[in-house]
Amino acid sequence: MEVRIGVQNVAREVVFESSEGAAEVAAAVSASLEKGAVLTLTDDKGRQLLVPASVLGYVQIGESEKRGVGFGV
Template sequence: MEVRIGVQNVARELVFESAQTGEEITAAVAEALTSGSVLSLTDDKGRKIVVPASTLGYVDIGASEVRKVGFGLS
């Protein structure tokens, strides 16, 4: 699942692939926003991404898609 996180007052967004489902990511974002704590997610390589909820600009949760290898004719 591709995740893009926009942080306030930062020009670049955080972009990473996560093994978590869209529902798990949505629940983590909602919990961080309601509690005012930090958003903590894990990427597909096991690294932790931690962002203070007060600085979140947006969280874009992309659809998980299988990457194709080679040349496709469609």
């Protein structure tokens, strides 16, 4: 599943693939925002991503497969 995180006052977004489901990612984001704690997510290679909840701009939880473009789709 593709996850995009926008950070306040930063032009680039953080994009990574996660093996967690959409509900698990949404629950982790909600919990970190409620507590004001650090959002901790793990990508599909086992690396951890830590983002302070106070600087989160947005979190977009996408689909696991990319849509095809062109006539061969």
